[in-house]
Amino acid sequence: MVASENILYKPEVYESKRIQITSPILHIGSAVSKLSPFEYVTDSKRVYIPNQEALARAFKEQGRLNEYIRRIENQEDLNSLLEVTFGNDWQTAKDSNGEAIFPKHTSSLRWTEQKITDLRPMIRNGFGQLYIPGSSIKGAIRTAIAYHLLKYEEKYQVAQTNRVSEIERILQERLVTGAKFSDREKKSLAKPLMKSLFSEFILRDGDNPIGKVGDANTDFMRAVHITDTEPLLEIRRRDKQGKYRFFNLPIAAEVIVSSHFSDWKAKYKAPIYTEMVKNVQTQFTISLDKKMLSWFQHTQGMDIPFNNIDDILEICQEFAQDQWDEEHDYWQLVQNNPYAKDINRQPINLDFNTIRDFYEPGNCLYNIRIGWASGMNGTTVNLLFDEELRKDIRDNCSSKSAPSFEAPKSRRVVTISSREIKFVPGWVKFKVLKVC
Numbered sequence: 001m002v003a004s005e006n007i008l009y010k011p012e013v014y015e016s017k018r019i020q021i022t023s024p025i026l027h028i029g030s031a032v033s034k035l036s037p038f039e040y041v042t043d044s045k046r047v048y049i050p051n052q053e054a055l056a057r058a059f060k061e062q063g064r065l066n067e068y069i070r071r072i073e074n075q076e077d078l079n080s081l082l083e084v085t086f087g088n089d090w091q092t093a094k095d096s097n098g099e100a101i102f103p104k105h106t107s108s109l110r111w112t113e114q115k116i117t118d119l120r121p122m123i124r125n126g127f128g129q130l131y132i133p134g135s136s137i138k139g140a141i142r143t144a145i146a147y148h149l150l151k152y153e154e155k156y157q158v159a160q161t162n163r164v165s166e167i168e169r170i171l172q173e174r175l176v177t178g179a180k181f182s183d184r185e186k187k188s189l190a191k192p193l194m195k196s197l198f199s200e201f202i203l204r205d206g207d208n209p210i211g212k213v214g215d216a217n218t219d220f221m222r223a224v225h226i227t228d229t230e231p232l233l234e235i236r237r238r239d240k241q242g243k244y245r246f247f248n249l250p251i252a253a254e255v256i257v258s259s260h261f262s263d264w265k266a267k268y269k270a271p272i273y274t275e276m277v278k279n280v281q282t283q284f285t286i287s288l289d290k291k292m293l294s295w296f297q298h299t300q301g302m303d304i305p306f307n308n309i310d311d312i313l314e315i316c317q318e319f320a321q322d323q324w325d326e327e328h329d330y331w332q333l334v335q336n337n338p339y340a341k342d343i344n345r346q347p348i349n350l351d352f353n354t355i356r357d358f359y360e361p362g363n364c365l366y367n368i369r370i371g372w373a374s375g376m377n378g379t380t381v382n383l384l385f386d387e388e389l390r391k392d393i394r395d396n397c398s399s400k401s402a403p404s405f406e407a408p409k410s411r412r413v414v415t416i417s418s419r420e421i422k423f424v425p426g427w428v429k430f431k432v433l434k435v436c
Contacts, residue, residue, distance in 0.1 A: 002311070011104060011321060013287070013289070013290040013291040014287065014289055014290065014291075014436075015287065015289075015290060015308055015309055016285060016286070016287040016288075016289045016309075016417060016433070016435070017192065017285070017286055017432050017433075017434070017435055018284075018285050018433045018434045018435075019283065019284055019285070019286055019430050019431065019432055019433065020281070020282075020283050020430070020431040020432075020433050021132065021137075021229060021280065021281075021282055021283065021284060021428055021429070021430060021431075022279075022280055022281050022424070022428070022429045022431070023252050023277075023280040023427060023428045023429070024278070024279070024423060024427065025276055025277070025278050025279075025280075025414055025423045025424075025425050026132070026273070026276060026277050026280050026370070026371055026425060026428070027122055027274055027276045027371055027373065027425055027426075028121060028122060028132055028133065028136050028370070028371040028372065028411075029120070029122075029123060029372055030121045030123040030124065030125045030402070031123075032121060033120065033174070034118040034119060034121070035049070035118070035119045035120075035121055036075075036118070036121045037076065037117065037118075038051075038078065039119075040116075040119050040166050041078050041082065041102075041360060042079075042110060042116055042252075043079070043091065043110075044110070044115070045109070045110055045276070046107045046108060046309060047107060047108045047110050047116060047119065047173060047252040048091065048102040048106070048107045048242070049105075049106040049107065049121065050101055050102050050106075051099060051100065051101055051102070051103060052096070053100050053423070054095040054099045054100070054101045055068075055095075056068070057095045057096070057097075058085070058093065058094075058095040058096070058101055059085065060084050061095070061096055062237060064084075064085050067081060069080065071103045083209055084155060086101075087372075090102075090141070091210055101134070103128065105128055105129060105130075105233075106124070106128050107250070108250040108251065108252040108275050109249060109252070110250060110251075110252055110417075111249045111251045111253040111254070111275065111415075111416055111417055112253055112254040112265055112415070112417060112419075114254055114273075114306075115270070115408070116208060116252060116273040117273060117274060118212050118273065118370075119252060119274070120272060120274040120275060121275050122250070122274075122275040122276065122277065122354070123241065125231065126229070127231070128150040129231035129232070129233065130231065130232040130234055130248070130250060130277055130351060131228055131229050131230070131231050131282075132187055132228065132229040132232070132280075132282065132284070132305070132371075133228050133229075134225075134226040134227050134228045134229075134284060134369070135226075136369075136370055137226050137229075137284060137372060138185050138221070138224065138226045139251050139329065139370075139372075140316075140367070140368050140369065140370040140378070140379075140401060141226070141312060141315075141316055142194075143200070143372060143378070143380065143381070144222060144315050144316045144317070144318075144319035144320075144368065144404065145197075145221075145315055146193075146194060146197055146198075146381055147319050147381045147383070147384065148305050148315045148318065148319065148321075148407065149197055149302070149305055150162075150163070150164050150167075150197075150381055150384050151384060152305070154156055155303075156302055156303045156305055157301050157302050157303055157305075158197075158302050159196065159301075159302060161196075161301040162196050162197065164384050164385070167193065167385075168385055168386060168389055171385075171389060172389060172392075173394065175198060175389075175393070175396060181348070184413050185296050191286070196300075197302070198219045198220060198221060198222075199218050199219045200298060200299045200300065201218045201220055201296040201297060201298050201299065202218070202296075202297050202299060203220075203295040203296060203297075204219075204295060204297055205220065205265060205294075205295055206380070218296070220293065220296040220304055222249070222289075222292065223289045223290075223292040223293040223296070224286070224288055224289075224312070225286070225287040225288075225289070225405070226284060226285070226286050226287075227284050227285045227286075228284065229282040229283060229284045230282045230283050230284075231282075232248040232250075232277050232280060232282055233248055234246065234247070234248050234250065235247040235248055235281070240434070244277060244303050245279070246278070247280075248278045248279065248280060248281060248282070249277065249278040249279055250275065250277055250278075251275070251276050251277070251278050252273060252274070252275050252276075252277075253273070253274060253276055253414050253415060253416075253424075254271050254272075254273055254414075254415045255271065255272040255273070255274050255373075255413070255414055255415070256268070256269045256271060256350075256412070256413050256414075256415055256421060257269040257271070257272060257350070257411070257412050258334075258350060258410070258411055258413070260333075260334050260335075263335075264333050264334055264335050265335045265337050266334050266335060266336060266337040266350040266352065267339070267340070268337075268340045268348050268350060270343070271342065271343070272412070274372070274412065274414075276425065278283050278423075280428075282431065286309055286312070287307065288309050288312070290307070290308070291309075292376075311377065313430060313432075316368045317364070317367050317368075319368070320364050320366050320367055320368050320369060320427075321364045322383055323364075323369060323377050323378055323383070324364035325364075326360050326377055326383060327377075327424075328359040328360075329360055330362045330411070331352060331356045331359050332354050332356065332359075334352055336351045336353070337348055337350040338350075338351075345428055348419065349415075349420060349421060351420070352413070352420075352421060354420075354421055354422055355413055355421060358423075358424055359424075365429065366427040366428055366429050367429055367430040368428050369426045369427055369428065370428055371425070371426050372423045372425060372426065373412040373424075374426050375392060375411070375412075376390075376393075378426070412424075412425065425432075
């Protein structure tokens with residue numbers, strides 16, 4: 001049988017590396033941004049996301065389904081109903097099919113003594129296990145590459161219309177009108193730029209064209225494949241001192257969102273209760289189809305900034321370093337505020353000394369920042385713009401409910417049960433384990 005000349009065979013030139021990923025603390029959002037109070041229950045130690053089907057079935061079997069529905073409709077507490085139905089050990093209850101109503105792998109260690117409202121869940125796979133999607137890692141890498149291209153626009157022959165000075169000019173013209181960016185505009189501002197940097201290519205194998213100009217598959221990041229990580233399964237290991245350490249520990253913590261006054265004294269904005277993973281340790285695989293990468297030729301002559309996986313990792317590291325330097329400078333300026341109060345007019349600790357210690361000056365120990373709380377600096381090319389323009393963009397895009405907050409408005413830190421500020425989420429280390 002003769003193969004059609006139009007069939008493309010899988011290239012033989014293929015690079016693949018297994019990467020270990022570690023992080024002090026991390027949150028990747030799920031399809032549901034936050035859970036309603038009846039979608040989770042808490043006790044003094046843990047937060048549980050129940051198997052809703054098994055819970056409803058068990059209430060029905062016990063003749064308490066109508067009461068369960070009534071409490072949901074009135075947004076009343078479920079704990080007393082759980083105790084009456086299943087006893088004091090309701091956390092271990094099962095339905096008549098033997099299914100756990102409160103599976104341990106969908107519960108988290110409770111890291112706050114505050115009443116948890118509108119819990120923000122971490123993403124889970126089809127088995128209910130926490131993980132990091134390959135798309136989240138690839139999205140962060142894509143931003144790092146865009147940043148790198150614009151930072152070295154001469155080196156890579158970026159088109160004049162896409163250079164930083166031109167982008168700044170367009171943004172300044174838009175901002176000078178005083179009009180607020182609509183939600184749709186906020187999402188679409190970067191689309192033309194990202195399309196030009198990543199998708200304005202033709203595909204050609206030597207002198208032979210592949211596909212048609214304008215095809216949807218002209219994004220050169222097609223040549224990069226990143227797998228989802230292995231599930232973030234809780235692990236307990238003994239260290240050299242004989243003490244146990246927990247890895248991939250799911251927690252539900254209070255996250256402090258703060259800004260600052262014009263004199264840089266810290267200003268409290270809001271609490272967020274978030275499901276996170278502490279001491280992340282897992283693995284993923286990154287692969288590069290070098291043959292496919294060679295097919296991409298930019299319509300305006302721009303060069304692709306990498307030839308191998310090591311190049312990609314170096315690009316990520318440099319972007320992380322620039323973010324790290326910016327964060328270090330920010331936290332050095334912010335002053336602790338012993339007089340701050342929370343939304344209930346109770347004293348709130350805005351002592352950021354632990355965060356300042358975390359952002360040591362010099363080399364960044366991390367390779368990228370991913371997931372929730374990365375902010376505009378980690379998800380855009382914002383750091384390449386003039387500082388005053390960056391402030392104007394953040395002010396324009398910020399919530400109308402917080403007009404008096406100095407930009408940026410989304411610095412987020414994680415507290416422990418005492419409400420002491422301890423962690424910054426999202427920083428990740430890469431370690432190459434082996435070449436596949």
